[in-house]
Amino acid sequence: MTDQRLRKIVIVGGGTAGWMTAAALGRFLKDGHTQVTLVESEEIGTVGVGESTIPQIKIFNRMLGLDEFDFVRRTKATFKLGIDFVDWKTIGHQYHHPFGPYGVDMEGVSFHAYWLRLKAMGEAADLGEYSLQAVASAQGKFMRPNQQRNSPLARIDHAYHIDAGLYARFLRGYAEERGVRRQEGRIVDVHQRTEDGFIEAVTLQNGQRVEGDLFIDCSGFRGLLIEQTLKTGFEDWSQWLLNDRAVAVPCALGGSTQPVTRATARPAGWQWRIPLQHRLGNGYAYSSQHISEDEATAYLLAHLDGEPLIDPFTLRFKAGRRKKSWNKNVVAIGLSAGFMEPLESQSIHLIQVGISRLLAMFPDKRFETPDIDRYNRVMKFEYETIRDFLILHFHATRRNDTPYWDYLREMPIPDYLADKMAVFQSYGRVFRENEELFTDTSWFAVMVGQGLEPRGHDPMADVMADDELRARMADIHAVIARSAQVMPDHMRFIADNCAAA
Ligand SMILES: Cc1cc2nc3c(=O)[nH]c(=O)nc-3n(C[C@H](O)[C@H](O)[C@H](O)COP(=O)(O)OP(=O)(O)OC[C@H]3O[C@@H](n4cnc5c(N)ncnc54)[C@H](O)[C@@H]3O)c2cc1C
Numbered sequence: 001m002t003d004q005r006l007r008k009i010v011i012v013g014g015g016t017a018g019w020m021t022a023a024a025l026g027r028f029l030k031d032g033h034t035q036v037t038l039v040e041s042e043e044i045g046t047v048g049v050g051e052s053t054i055p056q057i058k059i060f061n062r063m064l065g066l067d068e069f070d071f072v073r074r075t076k077a078t079f080k081l082g083i084d085f086v087d088w089k090t091i092g093h094q095y096h097h098p099f100g101p102y103g104v105d106m107e108g109v110s111f112h113a114y115w116l117r118l119k120a121m122g123e124a125a126d127l128g129e130y131s132l133q134a135v136a137s138a139q140g141k142f143m144r145p146n147q148q149r150n151s152p153l154a155r156i157d158h159a160y161h162i163d164a165g166l167y168a169r170f171l172r173g174y175a176e177e178r179g180v181r182r183q184e185g186r187i188v189d190v191h192q193r194t195e196d197g198f199i200e201a202v203t204l205q206n207g208q209r210v211e212g213d214l215f216i217d218c219s220g221f222r223g224l225l226i227e228q229t230l231k232t233g234f235e236d237w238s239q240w241l242l243n244d245r246a247v248a249v250p251c252a253l254g255g256s257t258q259p260v261t262r263a264t265a266r267p268a269g270w271q272w273r274i275p276l277q278h279r280l281g282n283g284y285a286y287s288s289q290h291i292s293e294d295e296a297t298a299y300l301l302a303h304l305d306g307e308p309l310i311d312p313f314t315l316r317f318k319a320g321r322r323k324k325s326w327n328k329n330v331v332a333i334g335l336s337a338g339f340m341e342p343l344e345s346q347s348i349h350l351i352q353v354g355i356s357r358l359l360a361m362f363p364d365k366r367f368e369t370p371d372i373d374r375y376n377r378v379m380k381f382e383y384e385t386i387r388d389f390l391i392l393h394f395h396a397t398r399r400n401d402t403p404y405w406d407y408l409r410e411m412p413i414p415d416y417l418a419d420k421m422a423v424f425q426s427y428g429r430v431f432r433e434n435e436e437l438f439t440d441t442s443w444f445a446v447m448v449g450q451g452l453e454p455r456g457h458d459p460m461a462d463v464m465a466d467d468e469l470r471a472r473m474a475d476i477h478a479v480i481a482r483s484a485q486v487m488p489d490h491m492r493f494i495a496d497n498c499a500a501a
Pocket of ligand 1: 012014016053186335345
């Protein structure tokens with residue numbers, strides 16, 4: 001029987017996607033049979049932004065066996081308990097999207113239902129006051145979960161704000177130690193097999209030919225193999241996600257040191273603020289139909305918490321995804337597979353999903369179609385459900401101060417989102433469908449935060465007597481307030497455990 005195992009894998013691109021993929025392949029393909037080569041061009045460079053993450057990155061880092069504090073030190077990271085959304089429902093309003101749950105479910109009924117019932121009685125505190133993540137982050141507190149059963153301190157979930165360039169460098173070292181070869185050079189030519197169009201090699205500017213059985217396209221927005229060569233096609237989602245530019249600039253530290261990403265809605269887009277140990281990452285993602293580059297840049301510069309450290313730079317993009325993430329022997333991971341603005345810090349996660357699904361559906365030289373089709377179905381579901389969650393933020397708003405918000409409020413939305421909103425609006429129920437990324441906590445946080453008001457609550461919550469409901473909700477509220485008090489200050493926690501050199 002012929003040996004069908006892959007002998008050569010070529011990763012095209014050395015941004016976050018390329019080095020995360022290289023690190024994972026280096027970790028698992030250690031039998032010496034398969035050579036992994038990563039080609040990157042310093043002349044082209046990387047996108048160089050992408051600093052806010054979600055808790056799933058911990059799974060990836062654990063898979064690689066990274067020590068958490070070492071990772072935080074080397075990427076000059078801070079911790080993140082959630083996202084503060086400012087001015088999204090109306091100007092002046094703010095809510096927190098926490099990673100951990102609200103309160104605790106009781107008698108088999110979700111906490112959300114009890115909160116809605118108490119709210120209808122006119123006695124509920126703000127939803128955020130029942131979330132340890134929201135309360136602690138507002139006070140600038142942070143700690144990792146402890147082992148105390150039944151305590152909200154055991155259910156803290158966190159992510160990081162990282163310097164993406166340092167993360168890629170860290171992973172490069174990791175991958176090279178495990179046998180991944182790095183090849184510097186600009187790819188100028190791509191060679192396809194005549195019989196089936198599979199890619200067999202790329203040629204670098206210096207004439208060197210790099211051959212492969214499997215190619216992983218991490219070449220960024222250009223999609224060098226998946227699009228420029230294979231013409232896979234792109235689904236354009238810009239009718240829902242209008243923003244097509246971002247002006248970015250890091251600035252000196254200043255203002256709050258809370259463990260949160262801040263996303264502030266602006267007249268023609270939104271602004272992010274991402275605290276690292278040594279600087280703040282900032283950017284204004286905006287719609288070029290509604291504001292010029294000069295205006296957006298001036299707006300951003302006028303709304304920083306510290307002195308800019310470099311000149312602002314603008315990135316152009318279009319929301320959407322490649323019609324197939326895997327086409328022939330090319331798997332697109334990262335920006336080459338698709339892009340949605342980083343409103344919920346989901347892009348690095350999508351890289352991670354692309355890698356883990358590739359490992360789960362790892363091919364040999366036969367490249368079986370049913371497996372490739374399954375990979376594409378799973379990735380489509382991931383992208384589309386995240387897309388709809390993002391659209392919710394723009395669409396469920398009461399803002400009417402600019403044509404940008406008027407369009408978003410009035411636009412038709414995808415059916416999946418319309419169904420979720422309709423179900424919420426009847427009894428305030430939310431469900432996590434299949435294995436979609438965002439949990440019912442996330443959907444509930446954003447639906448309530450954006451000002452959606454259900455007509456009623458889950459009737460199952462009516463089984464509890466009024467007095468018992470009041471007492472148990474007050475108890476949850478008090479336990480959360482007390483738990484936040486014992487947590488250390490976020491920056492103190494970093495200084496004590498994982499400060500960058
Ligand atoms: C404005 C903005 C903000 C973002 N914020 C976040 C965030 O907060 N959180 C988050 O998770 N994600 C965020 N992202 C997404 C994140 O930046 C990307 O997912 C991540 O950087 C991965 O990029 P990449 O590796 O796919 O592409 P790139 O960084 O563009 O890397 C492409 C690589 O391909 C190489 N290459 C290209 N062409 C050739 C060629 N011809 N020959 C050789 N090499 C080539 C380049 O040299 C480079 O190494 C943001 C993105 C943008 C645009």
